[in-house]
Amino acid sequence: MATSALPTLPTADVGHGYTTTGLPHRKVAIWAFIGSECMLFASLISTYLIYKGRSVKGPFPHEPWTDPANGHVFKPILNIPVTSCSTFVLLMSSLAMVLALAAVENRDKPKVSLGDKILGSSRLWLLMTALLGITFLGFQAFEFTSFVHEGLSIRTNLFGSSFFTLTGFHGAHVTAGVIWLLTMLAIDFKRGLGPKDALNVDIMALYWHFVDVVWIAIFTLIYLIK
Amino acid sequence: MATIAAPSYAAPADYSVGEGWRSWLGTTDHKKIGYLYFFTALFFLMFGGAEAEMIRWQLRAPNQHFLTAETYNQLFTMHGTTMIFLVVMPLSAAFFNLLIPLQIGARDVAFPRLNAFSYWVYLLGAIFISAPIFFNAAPNAGWFGYAPLTTNAYSPGLNIDFWALGLQILGISSLAAGFNFITTIINMRAPGMNLMRMPMFTWMAFVVQFLIVLAFPVVTVAVVFLVFDRFFGTNFYTIAAGADPLLWQHLFWVFGHPEVYILVLPAFGLVSEVLPTFSRKPLFGYPVMVYSGILIGVLGFGVWAHHMFAVGLGPIADTVFGVTTMLIAIPTGVKIFNWIFTMWGGSIHFTTASMFAIGLVGMFTIGGISGIMHSSPPADLQQTDTYFVVAHFHYVLFGGSLMGLFAGIYYYFPKLTGHLLSERLGQWHFWLNVVGSNLAFFPMHFSGMLGMPRRVYTYDANQGWDTFNMLSTIGAIIVGVASLILVVNILISRKRGAIAGNDPWGAGTLEWSIPSPPPVYNFAHIPRVTSRYPMWDLTSPHLTSDVPHSKAGDQSIEVDVAGVEQGHVGGRTASAQPTAGGRGVPVDSGARIPTAAELGIPIPYTTTKPFFTALGLTVMLSGLPFAHMDKPVVQYVLLFCGASLLVGSLYWWLTSPLEPEVEHPQHTAH
């Protein structure tokens, strides 16, 4: 020690990778990030709810509207059966994500039966998660296009602005998640993901589940509650 | 007799990886990043100060023509925006960067490259939002930017585009830093540093990071709506579409009030470090100080509508928000009393640092009392949007935040640079500041209660406001002189100030156990912490003696650190005899600080990837205003280039390792 002439502080014999909680930094950070994202979506959802029923003209989410200018009748915009399907798809993607993480963590365990092999294939489940995510995005693209055809764009009224912004933000999050999944999948194909990658997959899974949970909130508050 | 080693700032192996501008552009060292934050914020302090001086010069007398209405409106908008987002927050961030790892016994922050990214985003965002003032296109709707004034219908120019996009950029910087520091504080405390042993500055910084990560998303959403309205034709603030302008106000103040505590709690933390050191006594009521800080943070999310008492929320909401606002006075008052009782029974040494800290206690109290006065909604109806409120928040933000940050500057500058600031200039700075700021801000209480509205570029004669405005202007000029003295002091002392040594003040916390400036790895060995003031445990014999940097019996302010005469110090081998009492922790003369390589400590690579990622982000967003200039080609080129740079740099960043592999067993994740 350079500062030898004075009493020194007691030292701790800890390695370079020591963390106070024992959790890796990225795990702590992703939780902080998710907390922050909660406020983001809370603000977006609140705005939608505050503006619900304040649009001076239609079309509206749950009731038909007749344009006083030309008598054109607009259907209620929201298509709950279709969105229920996409919600189910996104829920299933979370299941696939759980299986993908388990497969990465258990890569080194011996797999005997066909079931073991299927369940233990991280590539399969990562691909499945990504595909389900893409399917959800496909549903959203369909939904957006059909809404525009029915006369609701982001500029039409307060409902359009707040609806497209909210669901668009969610869609952007899903898109980011899909890109993340595909990147992981590429790494898996390139060199295989093992237990040492479990942290990265775990963080991705946390993000994916969060995005999924947000959708449940959106689906309930925006689509189901009239 | 112990002698003093004098590590100088220019010792590259000890402090930085590489030299020259490249080492700054690519640094991931939290201390260098803190240094960058510090000097950038200092620059913007002068910038925002110049704006204030021009505002005050215009208002020195009624019906003046020094500024046009448009220029004035840009200046008052930018003064608020600059001081909040480009001065107080980054100056706090400079201290977060410098101090959090040092105070908790860590070698860096959790994500060093993200930390660099935060700084570069801040710098580029600051340039983005400030530069338009030179083209007469600066934001001009107030720092609060109330809709619908900010919509295209009422603000067709580029001014608001720069403001909205600039806020988004700066928000990204704060959020990234927030995640980083939360992780750092939760996860990088040295063994034994449990939460209730954490230095109070780190505690307040911890609370502030939670406020940042929870409050900034809300304003992000509010500004996203504004950007969408301005660029994509949405209707969030379009009155004709039925929009409610109170949406903006609610979202903005849900962010804006926690923001007040984001601005003031770091200063509270600094004062809680400075006062114990110079009273030679531990912080009074540490647990209560922690809880009151947390309580202020929590209550801070429940009082936002007290900015909106005049908008007609109705009696129930006014009652609720009035009462919660009053409640927040309780933890704040607890802090004031605990500071006073930290000094009570102590041996208070008056250095510039401690005087600024005492100044904060005195001046923040005034801001707190006027705060109570407008927590009462009916009374607020006579006060809101008048100069009374201007007086109030300048006592809070100048008398509170800035005085605390100044205390922190005088206290921690030696840790940052290895050199002490001149006490002589410091005294001038302090006294001019106290006199000037009270002269500037106290009369505003009167001009406000006597009917003068805020945000007016001019006022008529015979309204009874002339004297108060003239006094405020004189005060503002004095504050301006004081600030120039600070800058001169910093620029001179940065290289030529007295050598600080490890611990010029005889302080108790971990950051004073290591050289100044600290070596790149901070701690050669991670310490094991056993108390709140580990250094005092070692040095208690010295603690009882005089504060080290004064000569016995000498009341002069020209006292020097460790007996070394200022300006007589050469290089790192310089040493001198300490005077009676000695220093807290003497160091052997000429002791060499080992390099990281010698100690086998891996140091993150120097990397410019965070810089280019930040650059890509800023370039991408700077494309948008061109949409309002009918230059779609420029717009799309910038959008495309920026996005490419952003994605490319980010990918490059994420796929490259942070630091060299080491043989130390890696801690594995569960």
Add this chain to the structure above:
Amino acid sequence: MPLAPRPRRTAAVALTVAAVLVIPLALAACDAKSYPNSTFLPHTEFGQAIDDLWNLLLRIGTAVFIFVEGLLVITIIKYRRRPGAAPPRHVHGNTTLEILWTVIPAVILVFIAVPTVKTIFKTEAKASADALQVEVYGHQWWWEFRYPQYGVTTANELYLPIGRKVNFALRTQDVLHSFWIPQLGGKRDLISNHTNYLWFTPDSSMSTSAWNGTCNEYCGASHANMRFRVFVVPGADFARWATHQAGPAVFNATAVAPTPPPVAPASPAAPPRRTAARSPTGSDGLVHPVAAVVDASGQPSAAPPTEPPTIVQGGIQSASDGDVFPRDSLRPYNIPATPTPDGLTFTAGLVGDASRGQKVYSISACIGCHTIKGNPSSVGITGPNLTHIGSRFTIAAGLYPNDTEHLRLWIKNARRMKPGVLMLTLGLNQTDPQTGATVTAGGLTDQQIADIAAYLQALK
């Protein structure tokens, strides 16, 4: 050692600052004449309720201030470092003390909170139905006042009867504004897509008096120039004013001489009030609304004017029936002192002709934005209603006195007179400061402007 950091000096400076600043200012603040917009001298029950709260807050605040700052000063004096003193004992806290300074502030706050909540519910209750209703519309950057019970629409000058509760309905036509008359009570914001309410009763502590009001919510370029005047008059005078204002414009088409050399409008030698009918070209020109004799019955003596299309001519007596506020009751603070922009001048010696002005006005851009009841071509609604503009004391939302000189300059180049204003620059060869364009074809000559000004001034 001029700057030795000695605690006594800290205390001395603090006390000196307090003594020098606070005490004289505090005493001075109670002086109504010097501080015409003081919130400390309320003239309504609303203002009084707030002032009562304020007095409580000020007392408690002062006590807390003295206690805390005193404790701080005592502490830093008593416990300053002394050479050779024993080292301080390491005290880490004191539970009793800490509980004490948590509980005592809480108790103090109860004493603030209870009257606060009472006042909230008292002042935010609904106004009684018999109150005078005034609709306030904020515009960038002027005020529109409508009295639906009287059919009156006016701008920037508000007349209120003493002793009658007035209920303001506050709305905005564009961005947010805030309505404030400091001497009459607290402010309330004007929020788009909302209607806010504010009520108070100008009490009998006032005789006939005039107050200044301001916009208090930042609303863009000329936020500082969005002012208004409030005239508080006895009930009978108010009724007379309202009756007159409800009627169409009446003007005397006599040629108007330019204003004599500008005299300080606040000159104490103001013309005597209620002179008998006199020529509008009287000694003070048409600077002021000319008071006239009201006939014995107190009723307007002119026959109700026939509504469009004819424009009522003549009738000097009736032209001043609505003049209920004597000009000499104006105080210096009611009279704008805004300097006119450099380089904006008007041809000297021009005499305006109101009849000619009426014709020019009726075919110019003016009619696109302004309404003059009685002039069928002038029905625009985006600008202030000018029906009785000749009876107003100020123009441009309280920015300039309503005299010949300022009115002419205003018409010539309003955008130089008031930054950002929506009214176009009309004068021939004038440069519009917002667009940088110079007005050529269709611009008004100085003679035309003088005529229009004469016409407007005659609209009593």
